Amino acid sequence: MNDIYLSIEIKKYEDALAQVELFLATPKNAEFFPIALKIKGEMLCAAGHFKQAKEFYLAVLKVQPFTWAQLGLVNSYLRLDEDESAEKLVLRLAFKPESQLAAYDLLTALQIKQNDFETALECVLMATEISPRSIRRHKAAMDLSRITHDYEIQFEAAKKIVRFAKNSIHDKPENYLNVARSGIDYAMTTDAADTERLIKQAKEYVRQLKHAFPKAEMNDQLQVISARLFYLNDEKDNALALLEKLDPENWDNDSVDSLLDKAKIFHDLGLYERSQAMLEQIENRCKSGAEQGEIFLHYIHQEKDEKTSIKRSSKELNNTAVGYYRRGDLDNALETFTQAFTLMPKSTSISLNLLQVIALKGSKLGLNDNTTKLLKNCIRNIENSNLDEEQQERYHKIRLTLDEVANN
Structure with missing residues (x-):
């Protein structure tokens, strides 16, 4: 089994598949067959053999209704565009405690595939209630809430990422910046009575960032946040003055979230060409690397379209x-x-x-x-x-x- 796990770790899925087939052909390994069968299904999917995976899972389920086989079958259906079959099975699995979390993940994937982002967001939020410490799911909630313009959920998801990433390898300055950015996004769209409260919270996360990462080089990112706060307070001249101090030479090293924040303030201040250029840079970055997934890329396409047709904030x-x-x-x-x-x-x-x-x-x-x-x-x-x-x-x-x- 060690050789199989090693092949999986280095993403040699075809090798892992061959190794697990050999393992299953050896009678003395019988006590480990259930786990080996599960791995075989996963490797068929990982290697892109979805038709074979579907046939494999159906064969397993004729013998015993393993939960992992049912979930694997749903994934196979999704990959083969058999969405109706996937939905029928996954909805049944969503009511079983042992498969509920994985079922909501698959339901989220199904709704995203069908461009029903509102329902996808509801599904991922259900998953975060079951598994509140999952940073991956909170990031998915952030991306989906951006597409649906649900700024409150975006803000709350960003705060949860900071909370659950603390004292772990996932703790990083960008998490705190994203809370401040999300707070400003929310303040831009909420009633005036809530604006001051949200601005205070955004500033508090900037303070926490400076305390947690005193040596982090974040001057450009913090200036953009300050410029957006000036804009919120109708101080456009001060916002423009801060933007003039930014050093464009460093932007190639910026995260996509940092570039996105710049695109937003450029647009708000009427610098439309610079905003669109920034969004195109983000789009090219997403297409050429794995830094962000398909949901984020969809959001960037949406932002480009909206900012082209709607000039005002x-x-x-x-x-x-x-x-x-x-x-x-x-x-x-x-x-x-x-x-x-x-x-x-x-x-x-x-x-x-x-x-x-x-x-x-x-x-x-x-x-x-x-x-x-x-x-x-x-x-x-x-x-x-x-x-x-x-x-x-x-x-x-x-x-x-x-x-x-x-x-x-």
Whole structure:
């Protein structure tokens, strides 16, 4: 077995497969056959022989319903694009305590494959509840929450990575920086009442970083964070002044998260070409190396598209849209609130604002397919939120207007 494990460790999966076949052909090894069979299935998948893996797992399950064989079969189905079969089996496994965690991982992979990132995020969050110390799963939650624009979950996942990485080989300055960055992302999209609290938390993690890693060279990264904080406080000139001090010669050595932070502040300050160039650099880095996975690359593609079509920041969009609405310019209000909702689909206030404009336009002109889809998304977000008394009253009035539109 030692030779098999060595081949696996150095990723020589075909060699490991041949060795395990030889092991299984030797009768004196009979007591170790269950573990050897499990390894055989894993090596078939690792070597890319998914059709053989499927046939192997089905054969094993005819003899005994091993949990590992059922999970392996789900993985084989996924790789062979037999998603319906994968879903049926994995949902059954999700209800069994011994297979629940692995089942949620496979469910996450299935939903990602189908581009259902909202459901994928729900699955990975369920997995983190079962295994709260898994840094890998919290990183997956961060990447998925970026795609879904769920800034609160992104912030919480970043904090958990810091908490569970402490006193381990996973503890590094980038973890603390990512909490500060996520806190700023969240502050950019939340109500003004929460902004100060989030800024304080972002600054606290910067302080923790300096205490935990006093010798770390993080000047550029900290300047970008300071620039983003200036922008949050409407101090654009100070933010620009800090960016001018950055040394672009060092950017090739930056992490993708550091480059992403630069892309965000460049965009917010109107330096659109520099922002797009930074995102392209990240995209090329992701394609050429294994530093980040497919989920992060999907997010970068999404960021490029959104930042090309939407020039203003989420806060600017909301303020501009409110101005249009107050002047009675419902067409521009609808367009601008829709852009704000694209960047902040979890914001209750944005959802209410957009829904109100849709209801008013609908009462005059009726609803079309595009506004109906937006309306449903707004309602879903509002009804999944904890509304205060004022918001509940406002929502009730909007629904009365929508009911009148529907009855006309």
